[in-house]
Every structure is written in structure tokens, then in C-alpha cells.
Amino acid sequence: METLKRSSRVLAVVGVLAIVATACGGGGEEQASPSGPSTKGGTYRTAIEDFGFTNGFDPTGEYLGTAWGLYSDLISRTLVTYKHIEGVPGDEIVPDIAESWETSADGLTWTFHLKSGVMFGPPLDRAVTSKDIAYAFQRINTKSLIAQYGNYYAGVIEGLTGDAKSPSTPISGISTPDDSTIVFTLTKPTGDFLFRAAMPATAPIPEEVGKCFTKAGDYGRFVISSGPYMIDGEDALDTSSCKAMEPLSGFDPDKFMVFVRNPNYDAATDSPDVRSANLDGVVISIDTNTDDIFNKIQSGDLDGSWASLPPKTLEQQYLTNPDLKDNFHINSGDRTWYITMNLLVPPFDDVNVRKAVNFVIDKTALQKAWGGPAHGEIATSVEPPEVLPETADYDPYPSPNHEGDVQAAQDAMKQSKYDSNGDGKCDADVCSDVLLVSRNIPPWTDMNPVLSEDLAKIGINVKIRELETSTAYTTIQTLDNLIPIAANAGWGKDYADPYGFDFFIFNSAGIACSGQVNYSELGMTKDQATECGPKVLAAWNAATDNGKTPLPSVDKKMDECYGLLDEARATCWTELDTSLMEEAVPWVPYLWATVFTVTADSVTHWEFDQFSGALSFAHIAVNNGLDPTSVPVG
Amino acid sequence: MGRYIVRRLIWVVFVLLVITFISYMIFFVMPSTDPAVVFAGRQPTPELVAEVRHQFGLDHPWPVQYALFVKRIFLGDQYGWPGLGFSFNTRSELKPIIFSRMWVTIQLAFGAAVVWLLIGIPIGILSALKPRSVFDRMAMGFALFGVSAPVFFLGPLFLYLFWFKLGIAPGSGYYAIGVYGIGPWFSHFIMPWIVLALLYAAFYARMTRANLIETMGQDYIRTARAKGLSERTVVLKHGLRASLTPVVTMFGLDLGGLLGGAFITETVFNLPGIGAYAIKSVGSGDLYAILDITIIAGFFITLMNLVVDVLYAFLDPRVRYT
Numbered sequence: 001m002e003t004l005k006r007s008s009r010v011l012a013v014v015g016v017l018a019i020v021a022t023a024c025g026g027g028g029e030e031q032a033s034p035s036g037p038s039t040k041g042g043t044y045r046t047a048i049e050d051f052g053f054t055n056g057f058d059p060t061g062e063y064l065g066t067a068w069g070l071y072s073d074l075i076s077r078t079l080v081t082y083k084h085i086e087g088v089p090g091d092e093i094v095p096d097i098a099e100s101w102e103t104s105a106d107g108l109t110w111t112f113h114l115k116s117g118v119m120f121g122p123p124l125d126r127a128v129t130s131k132d133i134a135y136a137f138q139r140i141n142t143k144s145l146i147a148q149y150g151n152y153y154a155g156v157i158e159g160l161t162g163d164a165k166s167p168s169t170p171i172s173g174i175s176t177p178d179d180s181t182i183v184f185t186l187t188k189p190t191g192d193f194l195f196r197a198a199m200p201a202t203a204p205i206p207e208e209v210g211k212c213f214t215k216a217g218d219y220g221r222f223v224i225s226s227g228p229y230m231i232d233g234e235d236a237l238d239t240s241s242c243k244a245m246e247p248l249s250g251f252d253p254d255k256f257m258v259f260v261r262n263p264n265y266d267a268a269t270d271s272p273d274v275r276s277a278n279l280d281g282v283v284i285s286i287d288t289n290t291d292d293i294f295n296k297i298q299s300g301d302l303d304g305s306w307a308s309l310p311p312k313t314l315e316q317q318y319l320t321n322p323d324l325k326d327n328f329h330i331n332s333g334d335r336t337w338y339i340t341m342n343l344l345v346p347p348f349d350d351v352n353v354r355k356a357v358n359f360v361i362d363k364t365a366l367q368k369a370w371g372g373p374a375h376g377e378i379a380t381s382v383e384p385p386e387v388l389p390e391t392a393d394y395d396p397y398p399s400p401n402h403e404g405d406v407q408a409a410q411d412a413m414k415q416s417k418y419d420s421n422g423d424g425k426c427d428a429d430v431c432s433d434v435l436l437v438s439r440n441i442p443p444w445t446d447m448n449p450v451l452s453e454d455l456a457k458i459g460i461n462v463k464i465r466e467l468e469t470s471t472a473y474t475t476i477q478t479l480d481n482l483i484p485i486a487a488n489a490g491w492g493k494d495y496a497d498p499y500g501f502d503f504f505i506f507n508s509a510g511i512a513c514s515g516q517v518n519y520s521e522l523g524m525t526k527d528q529a530t531e532c533g534p535k536v537l538a539a540w541n542a543a544t545d546n547g548k549t550p551l552p553s554v555d556k557k558m559d560e561c562y563g564l565l566d567e568a569r570a571t572c573w574t575e576l577d578t579s580l581m582e583e584a585v586p587w588v589p590y591l592w593a594t595v596f597t598v599t600a601d602s603v604t605h606w607e608f609d610q611f612s613g614a615l616s617f618a619h620i621a622v623n624n625g626l627d628p629t630s631v632p633v634g
Numbered sequence: 635m636g637r638y639i640v641r642r643l644i645w646v647v648f649v650l651l652v653i654t655f656i657s658y659m660i661f662f663v664m665p666s667t668d669p670a671v672v673f674a675g676r677q678p679t680p681e682l683v684a685e686v687r688h689q690f691g692l693d694h695p696w697p698v699q700y701a702l703f704v705k706r707i708f709l710g711d712q713y714g715w716p717g718l719g720f721s722f723n724t725r726s727e728l729k730p731i732i733f734s735r736m737w738v739t740i741q742l743a744f745g746a747a748v749v750w751l752l753i754g755i756p757i758g759i760l761s762a763l764k765p766r767s768v769f770d771r772m773a774m775g776f777a778l779f780g781v782s783a784p785v786f787f788l789g790p791l792f793l794y795l796f797w798f799k800l801g802i803a804p805g806s807g808y809y810a811i812g813v814y815g816i817g818p819w820f821s822h823f824i825m826p827w828i829v830l831a832l833l834y835a836a837f838y839a840r841m842t843r844a845n846l847i848e849t850m851g852q853d854y855i856r857t858a859r860a861k862g863l864s865e866r867t868v869v870l871k872h873g874l875r876a877s878l879t880p881v882v883t884m885f886g887l888d889l890g891g892l893l894g895g896a897f898i899t900e901t902v903f904n905l906p907g908i909g910a911y912a913i914k915s916v917g918s919g920d921l922y923a924i925l926d927i928t929i930i931a932g933f934f935i936t937l938m939n940l941v942v943d944v945l946y947a948f949l950d951p952r953v954r955y956t
Contacts, residue, residue: 050914053723053724054673054675054676055675055725056723056724056725056726058725061675063675063676143681143685144685144689146674146675146682146685146686146689148674148675148676148677148678148682149675149677150682151677151679162681215689215725216685216686216689216725217724217725217726218725220725221726247726253723253724253726254724254731254734254735254906254911255906285807286904286906287806287807287904288900288901288904288910288914289806289901289902289903289904291790292793292805292806292902292904295793295794295797295798295805296805298798299797299798299805301805468917470672470917470918470919474668474671474672477671478668504677510677512678512679512680513680514668514671514683515668515670515671515674515678515679515680515683517676517677632807632809632814632818
């Protein structure tokens with residue numbers, strides 16, 4: 001009996017030890033190199049907390065970068081596109097549906113010649129023609145379809161005003177002499193027109209399907225593919241009538257998206273440099289628990305993240321463990337985080353104060369608040385390096401280790417009208433209790449004390465208001481709030497040309513009474529101020545001495561750069577960036593943010609798509625051998 | 635009783651109208667996001683914002699919007715009845731989203747309710763019958779733990795331990811019984827049920843114990859024993875029935891509240907229920923979704939109140955309604 005009891009105890013101890021060993025042990029699988037040769041087949045399984053689509057995935061208005069990656073990498077070919085790789089080469093335009101193009105000498109006429117053999121997916125089973133591309137532009141032109149970046153085309157292409165009542169209304173500036181030719185007539189030479197022709201809203205849309213969807217967002221669950229993949233269920237779409245059409249089974253905006261191969265895709269019409277199309281499919285599930293997403297990657301239930309930020313503890317694990325470093329990818333996000341100053345509101349109506357702020361801010365401390373250099377490079381000018389490489393090293397407000405130069409800041413402050421005793425600190429009442437809008441989540445909650453302390457060194461005492469993210473944006477977007485200074489905002493590129501980055505945030509066209517993005521009110525006119533009410537007009541009058549000294553503006557310089565090409569264009573925008581930073585000084589840029597992606601060992605080839613700012617579905621490869629339709633979507 | 639029920643149902647409708655009216659006021663009066671700006675893209679021109687406002691029905695004064703909303707709830711909208719409107723986020727009708735999420739929440743709430751009743755009440759009974767025994771002390775210790783360990787702590791702990799490390803439970807997610815079968819459905823629900831039920835089980839154990847101890851000290855219990863009834867009959871038929879009345883009340887309120895969405899559990903275990911959807915909708919300013927969820931949550935709470943009050947009359951013959 002005693003022996004039996006002892007044996008039982010030994011067994012129990014062994015059992016517990018076994019459980020503990022299982023709990024503590026790691027996986028034993030061999031790790032595939034993510035930069036190794038691409039394997040064909042398999043399914044990339046990922047998850048995200050919320051798709052966050054801005055227009056229900058309807059390409060005419062969809063303005064989300066990660067959605068653009070789904071279109072451009074997977075289902076929507078455009079006249080021209082990108083290689084869907086990282087860095088500056090990933091932002092270069094290459095042919096896609098168009099095999100060639102030419103521009104008239106005056107820059108007003110662009111003629112594109114389409115490849116043959118580019119097909120829509122089933123059930124359409126027909127070739128993409130120039131009329132399908134024209135129809136996509138007609139949808140951009142239709143008011144009810146709310147083309148959220150229609151400004152890139154309205155007023156640029158003749159006859160495209162954004163006011164059309166119906167997508168069947170032709171546009172006078174777009175002609176299709178035959179099925180494989182499309183001609184654009186512009187109102188003015190537009191140097192970045194090719195970038196605009198690569199945007200997903202311009203991808204071909206078959207009118208026989210598109211005509212059924214005349215409100216913004218409606219087409220999003222019926223998108224017909226022209227790319228190597230399609231949304232699962234597209235082949236089952238009943239196109240016999242509008243009423244007969246049911247949303248594609250592979251897309252539930254609340255739960256999942258499943259992409260499968262488009263059987264009509266001909267790789268001979270594409271280039272492996274542009275789309276390797278290694279995967280058999282992509283499955284994206286909604287998972288509201290961020291920690292759970294990354295746990296599933298580590299357990300192998302998912303192959304990688306997509307647009308979720310890993311928890312700090314996990315980030316540290318990946319950054320410090322040499323066995324995991326190949327699974328953690330850091331790429332430039334083509335986004336600038338900045339502090340914006342309102343030129344209408346004292347003390348920031350004085351350029352010397354704005355310069356002083358640029359000098360005094362400890363950008364290294366802000367970078368630390370974000371989590372250190374892994375989270376981004378310290379920004380010294382407006383444009384992210386991939387957007388305007390010429391200004392990557394431009395730093396008009398240098399300081400040792402980017403920790404701020406208090407002396408230089410105070411020297412600048414001495415030049416301002418708000419330092420009456422010349423001690424380098426603001427001594428006017430307007431420098432007390434200055435409202436600074438920020439966010440109520442990390443890293444802003446860690447940044448805010450740094451900002452407060454730094455600004456105090458030049459006599460500006462801020463009252464920080466921490467707001468929820470979208471409330472913070474709405475607050476600074478509402479002009480008559482007259483927010484003096486804000487640290488909540490960031491700005492990412494639409495495409496890798498400075499126009500796409502700069503226009504609305506620095507041009508006076510970006511000023512509006514609500515929903516504005518030119519938070520500094522750069523170039524604001526009296527008419528604009530009057531439109532937004534007496535409070536704004538009074539501020540404008542005070543800031544401009546009743547119109548005698550207009551607000552700094554870059555509108556003219558932007559017009560000058562607009563139609564230029566190549567090196568002349570880069571030089572012009574470099575000059576504009578310099579003017580912004582040294583003469584207008586609306587911002588303190590402090591971080592060029594990075595993007596993190598975590599992958600599992602099943603990923604055999606990793607690539608980043610610089611255009612969309614996320615992993616490149618066009619080139620990534622996995623070795624799980626899964627069929628996308630067999631992956632449970634929960 | 636019939637008239638009482640009808641009066642209470644009318645009261646439910648009135649309460650829902652008040653709740654939605656207050657929600658509308660909060661949405662428009664408190665400083666918040668402007669959905670027309672939020673959903674017009676990142677460079678919203680005034681024309682775009684105006685068109686979004688028009689398509690979202692936000693271009694009327696808010697009292698008019700509210701009146702239209704109430705009318706659509708009762709009479710239906712372009713998507714049918716009830717008129718739950720459409721989602722700003724997904725640009726699609728809300729009814730299938732809300733109904734499918736409600737179904738998930740119902741499964742979560744009822745499953746957890748069964749678990750907490752099966753755990754809490756027997757523990758409470760045994761504790762009451764053996765007060766200050768070792769079992770009683772352990773049971774009350776469990777109650778203390780259950781009350782102290784919140785879902786946002788227990789949930790991730792359970793997932794980490796049982797799924798991630800030990801691999802004996804599946805991970806998070808909802809696996810519909812009709813699609814994946816009873817096995818995956820049950821195995822994915824068992825952890826959320828237990829985690830959600832633990833808190834309630836603890837309360838119910840304590841409440842059952844306290845009520846039963848008090849009831850078992852009553853004169854009529856002594857009389858029943860003196861009459862020679864078995865201890866089982868004394869406890870189950872006489873003691874428990876009286877002591878469970880407040881438990882029934884609490885059960886109704888708890889279940890009603892859960893049916894409005896157990897958002898922490900749903901978020902932690904990635905269950906696409908109504909609670910998680912409420913958080914998402916509030917964050918993105920999806921007005922009609924917020925209002926629909928408010929109505930649903932309010933409806934279930936007020937309805938369960940009514941159910942509990944009616945049950946009370948059956949449990950306690952001294953209670954009569956007119």
C-alpha cells in the first residue's frame with residue numbers, strides 16, 4: 001500500500017513536471033528565412049482589430065492605405081502601378097495595364113496603350129477595355145459616390161468636376177478611340193499624373209456591375225477583380241440583374257475577407273517584379289484583441305500581422321531575442337508626426353516664436369516617448385525621406401543629438417515682439433495658459449510632459465488638453481476653435497510625390513471652417529476668414545494687421561512646381577520645403593514613423609509594399625500549404 | 635396580472651424612447667467627432683462633407699433626425715422592419731450586423747448563466763448547510779477570488795495558460811455551431827463562459843448561502859422538521875424556494891445586463907457580440923449603430939425586470955399584481 005502511494009506520488013510529480021515543461025518549452029520548428037526563396041502556394045492568414053475602411057471598400061472613395069494595398073497587390077490593376085517592394089524603388093511607377101504611354105509636348109495630353117489579355121475575374125470572363133477605365137473615372141466624377149480623393153482629378157482632367165449626377169455621364173477630357181487606348185486631356189500640365197493614374201480609384205470597373213451601385217460604399221462588397229486574386233465568391237455573383245446580386249461571400253465587413261486566385265489572371269500580362277503572386281490566397285479575420293493576434297502569430301495560428309501594432313512587451317521580445325529578429329520587420333511608414341502651430345493665434349502669429357519652438361523641442365525625448373529609434377527616425381523637415389529624398393538630410397534647426405538648443409531658441413525668441421525684455425523668454429500674457437491639444441493615449445501621454453517642459457524654457461506655458469484621437473482631430477479641424485498649438489497630428493503620403501503630401505496641409509485650399517487639414521491656416525485669405533465667422537475674422541485681422549501683412553503662403557510656389565517633371569520637379573519641391581521650414585514655419589516635424597510587422601516561421605519570403613505602407617501581398621510567400629477556402633474565419 | 639403586464643410593456647417603450655432621446659442629445663450636444671467629417675476622408679472638402687452629411691441623414695436639425703429615427707424603428711425603413719438604419723462604418727444595413735451579433739451575445743450570456751447557476755447555487759446551498767466548515771470557508775474563499783479577479787485579468791490569463799502554453803483549449807474566436815459543428819462551438823465558448831460566470835457565481839454563492847441560512851432559521855422550517863419531513867424535503871422544498879426569491883431578482887437583472895453586451899469578455903475572446911460592437915461604434919461615431927445597441931440593451935434590461943417581477947408572483951404567493 002505504501003509502495004503504491006509512493007508510486008502515485010512519483011507519477012503525480014512527473015505529471016506536473018511534464019505540464020510545466022510543456023508550458024515553459026518553446027517550439028522546436030526550424031525557422032524559415034523570410035528573405036529566402038519564395039515558395040508557391042499556401043495562404044497568408046492574418047487578423048486585424050477592425051478593417052477601418054473609410055468607404056466600405058468601394059474603390060471609388062476608399063482612402064485607407066492598407067485597403068490600397070489589397071487593391072493594388074491583389075485585385076485591382078491600374079494603368080500604371082508600383083513594384084510593391086520597400087524603399088525608394090517601391091515608390092517608382094512601372095507599367096501595369098498600360099504597356100506604354102506618351103505625353104504631348106505641352107503636357108496636356110496623356111495617351112495610354114493597354115496590354116491585351118488583361119481580364120476581369122469570373123463571372124464576367126471578359127477583357128478589360130479602355131472603357132472600363134473611363135467608367136472608373138466617371139464614378140470618381142459622380143457626386144453621390146463621394147470620391148474621397150477626387151481632388152486629384154477634379155479640375156485636372158477636362159470635364160471632370162466631381163458634380164456629375166450619374167456615373168454614366170461621359171467626361172469630355174477622357175476619350176477611348178479603341179478598346180486598348182485611352183486619352184486624357186488635362187487642364188494644365190500635371191507632373192505627377194502617373195502617380196494619380198496608379199491610385200485604386202482609377203482601376204477598371206465593369207459598368208454592367210458598377211451601374212447597380214450609385215451610393216458611396218455600396219460597390220465595396222461586389223468588387224470585380226482585374227488582378228491575380230479575387231474576393232472569394234466573386235465567381236458566384238449573379239450579374240443577370242442588379243436585384244439578383246448578393247454581396248460576395250468572401251467579404252463580411254464585420255468579420256473577414258478571403259482572397260483566392262483569379263482563374264482569369266494571365267501572369268504573362270504582368271511582371272514578377274510587380275506581382276510574384278506566390279500565395280494561393282489571403283485570409284484576414286477580425287480579432288478585437290490585439291494581444292490575441294500576436295499570440296496567434298507566435299502559436300502559428302496566424303502567419304503574420306498586417307496593420308496591428310504589437311504590444312510593447314512583445315516588441316521588446318522581438319527586438320532583443322536574436323532568434324526572433326527575422327520575424328520582426330521595421331519599415332519606413334512614409335509618415336511625419338508633427339506639432340502644428342496656428343498662425344492666427346498669438347504667440348504663434350510671430351515667425352520668430354515658431355522658429356524658437358523648432359529649436360527648443362527635444363526630439364530625442366519625443367522619439368524615446370514613442371519607444372526609441374525603432375519607432376522612427378527623427379524628422380528634421382516636412383517630407384518623409386522616401387517622398388522627397390533630396391531633403392532627407394536637411395535640418396534647418398540643428399541641435400546636439402536633436403535634444404533641442406535652448407540658446408538658439410532663446411535667440412530666436414529675442415527677435416519676437418513677445419519678448420519685451422530680451423531675455424529669450426516670452427513675457428507677454430499670450431504665453432500663459434496656451435492651449436495645446438494632444439491625445440490621451442501613449443505615446444502622446446508620455447510626450448506631453450516633454451513638450452510642456454521644453455516650451456517653458458522659452459516662456460510659453462501650455463495647458464495640455466488630452467483628447468480621444470478622433471475628438472482631437474475634430475477639435476483642430478474646426479477652425480473657429482482657434483487652437484494655438486497641437487501635437488496630435490500626423491500625415492502620411494498618398495503617393496510618393498510631394499504634391500500628394502503637401503497640397504492640402506499647406507495650400508490655402510486645405511482651409512475650411514470644419515474638416516480642414518491646413519491646421520496652421522497657411523495662406524488664409526480674408527474671404528476664407530470671413531466665411532468662418534467673426535471670431536476667425538478678428539483673429540485674421542489681428543494676425544495680418546488688417547490685411548497689411550498677409551499670412552505666409554506657399555500657394556504660388558506650389559503652382560510653380562505643379563507641372564514640372566523629374567529633376568526640375570524635385571528641385572522645386574525642395575525649395576518649397578525649405579521655404580516652409582525657414583520662412584513660413586508652420587510645423588515642428590519630429591518623427592518619420594516606421595511600421596512594424598511580425599511574421600511567423602511559416603513566412604518564407606517577406607517583402608514590404610512602400611506604396612501601401614504595409615506588407616506586400618504581391619510578393620510574400622508562406623509554406624503552410626493551406627487552401628484559403630479551408631481556413632476557418634471564426 | 636394581465637393588466638399589470640400590459641402597463642409594464644408600455645412603460646418599456648417609454649423608457650426606451652427616453653434613453654434614445656438622451657443618447658441623441660449626447661451625440662449632438664457633447665463635443666465629439668463629426669461623423670460627416672470623419673467619414674468624408676482625410677482631405678474632406680466642404681462639398682464632400684455636405685454630401686456625406688446628406689447621405690447619412692445628418693442634414694436635418696437633430697430633433698427632426700430623432701423623430702425620423704423613431705418613425706423608422708416602428709414603421710421600418712428601406713431595409714425592412716425594424717428600421718435599424720445603416721452603418722456609417724461599413725456603409726451597409728445594420729439589421730444583419732446587429733442580429734448576428736445579438737445571437738453571439740445571447741449564446742455567451744445564456745451559457746455563462748447556466749454555468750454560474752450550476753456553480754454558484756450548489757456551492758451556496760452546501761455552504762449554508764455546513765456553516766463555518768472547511769467547505770464553507772473554501773467556498774467563500776472562492777467567492778472572494780471570483781469577485782476580485784475581473785474578466786480583463788482572468789480572460790487573458792486563461793487564454794495564455796490553457797491555449798497558448800498548455801494547448802488544451804482552443805484559442806479565441808467564434809465558431810458558429812451551424813458552420814463548424816458542436817465540438818468547435820462548445821470548445822471555443824467554454825472558456826468565455828467560465829471566465830464570465832466566475833464573478834457571478836461568486837455573488838450567487840454568497841447570496842444563496844446568506845438567504846438560506848436565514849431561511850433555515852425560520853420557525854416554519856423547525857415545524858417542518860418536527861412534522862417528520864426528510865431533511866432533503868425541508869431544504870429543497872421549503873428552505874430553498876423562499877431563499878431563492880432575491881436570487882431570481884438578481885438573475886433577471888444580471889442576464890438582462892449581459893444581453894446588452896459583455897464587451898470585455900467579447901473583446902478578450904474575440905467574440906463578435908453586441909458589446910464589442912458598441913465599443914467600436916462609439917469610437918467611430920457610428921450613430922445609428924450606437925442608438926440601435928442602446929435600444930437593445932435598454933429593451934433587455936427592462937424586459938428582464940418585467941419577467942423577474944412576474945416570476946416573483948409565482949414564487950411568492952404573498953405577491954399579487956393588479
